[in-house]
Amino acid sequence: MREPPCCVIKQSLMETITIDNNQLIGEVKELLKTIPSIILPVKGISMLPFIIGSKESVELVPWEKEFLTGDIVLAWTKDHYVIHRIIAIDGDDFTLMGDGNLAGTESCKRKDIVAKATYVIDKHGKKHYLYTPRRLWASRQWNRLQPVRRWILAIYKRTYLKMI
Numbered sequence: 001m002r003e004p005p006c007c008v009i010k011q012s013l014m015e016t017i018t019i020d021n022n023q024l025i026g027e028v029k030e031l032l033k034t035i036p037s038i039i040l041p042v043k044g045i046s047m048l049p050f051i052i053g054s055k056e057s058v059e060l061v062p063w064e065k066e067f068l069t070g071d072i073v074l075a076w077t078k079d080h081y082v083i084h085r086i087i088a089i090d091g092d093d094f095t096l097m098g099d100g101n102l103a104g105t106e107s108c109k110r111k112d113i114v115a116k117a118t119y120v121i122d123k124h125g126k127k128h129y130l131y132t133p134r135r136l137w138a139s140r141q142w143n144r145l146q147p148v149r150r151w152i153l154a155i156y157k158r159t160y161l162k163m164i
Contacts, residue, residue, distance in 0.1 A: 025081050028074070029114055032062040039121060040074075042083060046098030047072075049156055050130075050139065051083070055123050055164065058083060058130075060115035067094070067110070070139060072117040072130055077106035083117060085139065099142060102150050123164070 031038055038060050044053040051058060051072075060074055067073065071086045075096060084106065088095035092110040119127040129135070145152060 025074075025076075025114060028060065032060070032115055037061045037118070038115075040083075045157075046100045047083065047085075048100035048153060049142070049160075050099050050135070051117075051120050052161070052164070057121040058117040059119040059121065059127065061118050063113070063116035067113065067116070070131075070136060074114045074117065075106075075108045076112040076114070077108050081114070082106060087143070099139065100149075100153060102146075102153075 028038055028040065039057050040060055041057045042051055042053045047053070058072070063073075067086055067089065069086055069089060072083060073086060073094075073096070074081060074083050075094070077096065082096065082098070084096040084098045084101075086094055087097045087105065094108050094110065094113070096106045096108060097104070117130060119129055121127050142149075
């Protein structure tokens with residue numbers, strides 16, 4: 001019998017909790033009520049090249065302030081949770097898209113946003129702030145390259161990702 005999928009949440013450098021993915025987001029919501037942040041491993045390639053799934057993690061924080069276009073959030077979109085970038089805001093309606101997605105967007109409401117990603121943690125444990133002027137500039141430029149992302153990502157996956 002196949003084991004259910006699970007995810008590891010690090011509450012601190014010393015404590016790790018392993019839980020079933022079906023319980024993950026509920027646990028994240030509850031934990032964020034009592035602790036300031038959670039480090040969550042990222043799967044998939046939908047946030048390439050800025051977040052590398054299976055090699056990096058994100059630090060999530062509860063977010064009470066206004067969200068801005070360009071913020072990376074954990075949100076419920078129709079039938080699943082994603083960690084994607086906000087590309088448009090219209091009142092309480094948000095449009096999200098993964099940086100590594102070639103096309104297609106997801107929609108959610110403000111109430112469906114669970115947390116904001118503030119740092120990406122590389123495989124060596126080093127934290128990188130996601131909202132430095134350089135990273136924000138790079139994400140805006142990347143968004144403009146959407147028509148040619150397919151080829152850039154193909155080269156990126158076949159070269160850089162093979163090296164790390």
